[in-house]
Amino acid sequence: MPTQHTLTTKERFAIPRQEMPAQRADERNKNFKEVNLGYTAELAQKEALRCIQCKDPACIKGCPVNIKIDQFIKLISDGNFLGAARKIKEDNVLPAICGRVCPQEDQCEKTCILTKKHRSVAIGNLERFAADYERETGNVELPTVKASTGKTIAVIGSGPAGLSCANDLIQLGHSVTVFEALHELGGVLVYGIPEFRLPKDIVKSEIDGLKKLGVNFIPNAVAGRSVTVDELLKEEGFDAVFIGVGAGLPWFLGIPGENLLGVYSANEFLTRVNLMKSYQFPDNDTPVFNCKGKNVAVFGGGNTAMDAVRTAKRLGAEHASIVYRRSEAEMPARLEEVHHAKEEGIEFLMLMNPLEFIGNDQQWLTGAKCLRMELGEPDESGRRRPVPIKDSEFILPIDMAVISIGNGSNPLIKQTTPDIEVSKRDTIVVDINTMATSKEDVYAGGDIVTGGATVILAMGAGRTAAKAIHEKLMGTVIQ
Amino acid sequence: MHKIVSTIFLAENIKKIEIEAPRIAKKRKAGQFIMIRVGQTGERVPLTIADSDPEKGTITIIVQGMGKSTRELNSKEAGDTVSDIVGPLGTPSHIEKFGTAVSIGGGVGTAIAYPTAVALKEAGNYVITINGARSKELVILENEMKAVSDEAYITTDDGSYGFHGFVTQKLQELIDSGKKIDYVLAIGPIPMMRAIAEVTRPYHIKTMVSLNPIMVDGTGMCGGCRVTVDNQIKFACVDGPEFDAHQVDFKNLTDRNKLYLPEEKQSAEAFSHQCNLQ
Ligand SMILES: Cc1cc2nc3c(=O)[nH]c(=O)nc-3n(C[C@H](O)[C@H](O)[C@H](O)COP(=O)(O)OP(=O)(O)OC[C@H]3O[C@@H](n4cnc5c(N)ncnc54)[C@H](O)[C@@H]3O)c2cc1C
Ligand SMILES: Cc1cc2nc3c(=O)[nH]c(=O)nc-3n(C[C@H](O)[C@H](O)[C@H](O)COP(=O)(O)OP(=O)(O)OC[C@H]3O[C@@H](n4cnc5c(N)ncnc54)[C@H](O)[C@@H]3O)c2cc1C
Ligand code: SF4
Ligand code: SF4
Ligand code: FES
Numbered sequence: 001m002p003t004q005h006t007l008t009t010k011e012r013f014a015i016p017r018q019e020m021p022a023q024r025a026d027e028r029n030k031n032f033k034e035v036n037l038g039y040t041a042e043l044a045q046k047e048a049l050r051c052i053q054c055k056d057p058a059c060i061k062g063c064p065v066n067i068k069i070d071q072f073i074k075l076i077s078d079g080n081f082l083g084a085a086r087k088i089k090e091d092n093v094l095p096a097i098c099g100r101v102c103p104q105e106d107q108c109e110k111t112c113i114l115t116k117k118h119r120s121v122a123i124g125n126l127e128r129f130a131a132d133y134e135r136e137t138g139n140v141e142l143p144t145v146k147a148s149t150g151k152t153i154a155v156i157g158s159g160p161a162g163l164s165c166a167n168d169l170i171q172l173g174h175s176v177t178v179f180e181a182l183h184e185l186g187g188v189l190v191y192g193i194p195e196f197r198l199p200k201d202i203v204k205s206e207i208d209g210l211k212k213l214g215v216n217f218i219p220n221a222v223a224g225r226s227v228t229v230d231e232l233l234k235e236e237g238f239d240a241v242f243i244g245v246g247a248g249l250p251w252f253l254g255i256p257g258e259n260l261l262g263v264y265s266a267n268e269f270l271t272r273v274n275l276m277k278s279y280q281f282p283d284n285d286t287p288v289f290n291c292k293g294k295n296v297a298v299f300g301g302g303n304t305a306m307d308a309v310r311t312a313k314r315l316g317a318e319h320a321s322i323v324y325r326r327s328e329a330e331m332p333a334r335l336e337e338v339h340h341a342k343e344e345g346i347e348f349l350m351l352m353n354p355l356e357f358i359g360n361d362q363q364w365l366t367g368a369k370c371l372r373m374e375l376g377e378p379d380e381s382g383r384r385r386p387v388p389i390k391d392s393e394f395i396l397p398i399d400m401a402v403i404s405i406g407n408g409s410n411p412l413i414k415q416t417t418p419d420i421e422v423s424k425r426d427t428i429v430v431d432i433n434t435m436a437t438s439k440e441d442v443y444a445g446g447d448i449v450t451g452g453a454t455v456i457l458a459m460g461a462g463r464t465a466a467k468a469i470h471e472k473l474m475g476t477v478i479q
Numbered sequence: 480m481h482k483i484v485s486t487i488f489l490a491e492n493i494k495k496i497e498i499e500a501p502r503i504a505k506k507r508k509a510g511q512f513i514m515i516r517v518g519q520t521g522e523r524v525p526l527t528i529a530d531s532d533p534e535k536g537t538i539t540i541i542v543q544g545m546g547k548s549t550r551e552l553n554s555k556e557a558g559d560t561v562s563d564i565v566g567p568l569g570t571p572s573h574i575e576k577f578g579t580a581v582s583i584g585g586g587v588g589t590a591i592a593y594p595t596a597v598a599l600k601e602a603g604n605y606v607i608t609i610n611g612a613r614s615k616e617l618v619i620l621e622n623e624m625k626a627v628s629d630e631a632y633i634t635t636d637d638g639s640y641g642f643h644g645f646v647t648q649k650l651q652e653l654i655d656s657g658k659k660i661d662y663v664l665a666i667g668p669i670p671m672m673r674a675i676a677e678v679t680r681p682y683h684i685k686t687m688v689s690l691n692p693i694m695v696d697g698t699g700m701c702g703g704c705r706v707t708v709d710n711q712i713k714f715a716c717v718d719g720p721e722f723d724a725h726q727v728d729f730k731n732l733t734d735r736n737k738l739y740l741p742e743e744k745q746s747a748e749a750f751s752h753q754c755n756l757q
Contacts, residue, residue, distance in 0.1 A: 271701050
């Protein structure tokens with residue numbers, strides 16, 4: 001096999017981007033096993049050779065946590081897979097997860113120099129490969145933990161923001177306790193993103209790693225109900241609190257008929273299926289809408305909508321469709337998910353807006369009255385605004401509707417800790433350099449600050465907060 | 480894991496269970512509930528905290544065996560464990576000195592109303608309790624209710640004990656007798672709560688009901704528990720479970736609670752079968 005040193009740039013350009021091996025579409029749309037199978041070592045090394053090892057790698061600027069992408073890819077092409085994994089972990093504690101779920105085409109792969117003329121280096125796939133290799137070969141090394149500082153920090157929420165914050169703080173020698181509202185740890189990684197995209201074993205093994213480092217996890221603890229932020233600081237003696245509670249309040253459309261039987265929020269549908277494992281009903285007790293042979297429409301165009309519609313298909317839906325008010329080009333979902341969804345037989349109904357849900361006399365959903373749209377002038381977000389086409393109303397016959405138009409902030413912390421400043425949208429206001437809130441010794445990060453965003457941004461915020469908390473508590477500066 | 484400390488059947492199919500949950504025992508207020516998951520494959524089931532002992536670190540729940548989850552829970556004995564308990568959830572009952580407060584419980588609703596009746600008494604109200612059951616054997620918490628009431632009434636549908644008739648009739652009787660009632664709390668089957676709302680509506684008596692929609696997380700994350708109150712969507716697990724009875728859309732709640740009837744039946748039958756085999 002050629003190495004980094006023997007190939008000319010021209011020869012590198014001649015290597016096509018290595019496709020990710022995947023389960024066949026007509027098989028995987030009937031099971032919950034992971035769609036992507038992962039690169040083999042050979043595929044990974046071949047893909048790694050496509051990287052021209054830029055002097056000033058543009059890809060790094062596209063990665064929110066600035067992974068040393070050129071260096072880890074070089075290690076892969078040299079066959080030093082463990083070295084690659086460790087290089088990534090210097091900047092990203094959850095590479096097996098980010099390699100799978102980052103919207104790479106908007107981040108590292110967007111800025112990769114090859115994107116201009118060729119297809120970008122498959123950075124996400126390579127990151128996943130290195131992380132999986134390290135884990136599957138049993139070579140995950142526990143990082144060293146510094147001597148105890150005697151400081152204790154409470155982390156609220158065990159999503160990516162909370163986990164990355166806990167990880168950095170424990171390594172710096174602090175004692176860390178994570179309070180999680182649900183009975184499982186991992187946040188959206190376990191209750192939202194389905195098994196077929198992110199196997200729960202991977203999340204579990206990352207959390208097990210944190211447990212081994214000494215992080216104390218308390219599930220079934222709802223901050224604001226089981227314990228308040230003030231009680232953590234004053235009665236339980238924590239020196240600082242990090243709030244990473246995510247964006248967990250589903251929005252509804254606010255149209256008539258939304259309470260009919262068969263209308264779900266994406267959060268409820270995905271929570272039932274993923275967290276409560278209702279795809280294994282009756283072996284697991286929690287039921288979910290019986291999709292077999294039914295028409296299911298998911299309203300929305302983001303990752304959550306793609307996850308919901310592909311889940312409905314896997315539960316046996318005859319027709320599983322995405323209904324979106326703009327056109328496909330404006331959909332915020334990861335490209336790979338849209339591509340996979342299409343292969344799996346998901347129907348895309350674009351430029352359509354629901355006006356009302358219609359039910360039968362038993363109150364079961366039978367259809368959605370929709371309006372056709374066309375694209376007008378760009379709006380504030382730069383996307384072309386959908387405008388209704390006059391007299392274009394029609395009824396879309398459906399048995400189940402899943403509303404996936406985003407989430408607001410859960411009100412519990414706000415209600416019980418009024419001295420934390422929140423925005424008009426109820427997100428927590430922070431200083432973005434330190435993630436400090438308006439309340440002394442309280443920090444926040446992730447979706448509760450930004451509104452629904454991405455795993456990597458939430459992780460980055462958790463790390464920024466960990467650094468600031470350490471510096472504040474110890475009176476030192478980390479370089 | 481939470482250990483069950485003691486259990487006792489209060490009536491056929493209604494069990495009182497005391498479980499270790501120290502954090503919750505310290506914090507809970509009247510009107511709040513827990514979500515419980517009996518085993519690793521279990522549902523998350525909402526149950527009101529009937530009582531607690533902060534010193535001992537225990538809470539008490541009173542459970543009516545309905546389907547698989549509640550019957551499985553009711554098959555547990557002291558020394559057994561349940562996987563998960565989270566709480567206290569929900570907005571506590573609004574307690575103030577209203578004057579004369581009537582607490583009405585139907586069936587296992589009596590257990591849900593009990594902690595709030597206690598709190599109303601502690602706040603200095605003149606407390607009247609009306610607790611209904613189908614027949615004498617199903618009457619629960621009679622002594623406990625008497626102890627917190629200035630006036631306590633029991634009604635049975637078949638007349639086998641106490642007042643012969645429905646709780647609504649007893650309430651109407653009290654109103655007709657000229658008693659000034661300032662506040663009513665009614666908890667029980669949906670048709671009962673709906674009927675109480677109609678009794679008090681013409682008199683403009685402030686009336687609260689505790690709603691029991693199907694829940695999943697109980698923390699405001701899924702919206703499955705949404706109910707229509709004053710034509711607005713509310714999440715019962717965070718905004719409730721108590722709401723103004725005169726504003727609640729009871730029909731929608733009744734309909735939505737039928738969402739999983741076939742699945743509930745399937746689970747219950749499988750559970751009975753499993754019990755019979757043992
Ligand atoms: C279905 C779905 C698919 C997605 N797909 C992608 C994707 O492909 N790529 C991507 O980058 N991003 C994706 N996202 C977005 C991404 O998951 C989030 O941006 C990210 O998880 C935010 O992390 P977080 O730590 O801020 O919050 P979360 O992951 O939401 O975690 C918050 C945790 O806090 C807990 N909590 C909440 N309130 C309390 C409380 N009061 N007390 C204690 N605990 C509490 C919650 O139970 C939860 O476990 C997706 C989101 C969803 C819903
Ligand atoms: C806030 C609240 C407090 C409650 N307190 C008590 C209590 O103190 N004692 C008590 O005996 N019962 C209480 N209930 C009702 C109890 O939660 C249900 O009876 C129980 O969930 C039924 O589960 P199952 O599997 O045994 O029966 P299933 O066969 O699943 O269902 C029987 C009936 O219970 C309802 N139900 C089913 N699943 C749920 C769910 N996840 N959440 C809510 N309702 C559901 C359905 O309407 C169904 O018709 C309370 C409910 C709520 C919402
Ligand atoms: S963390 Fe995400 S953005 Fe950064 S290199 Fe990995 S895949 Fe790209
Ligand atoms: S920009 Fe692309 S080619 Fe350049 S170092 Fe990064 S991944 Fe390699
Ligand atoms: S039970 Fe999920 S929001 Fe209330």
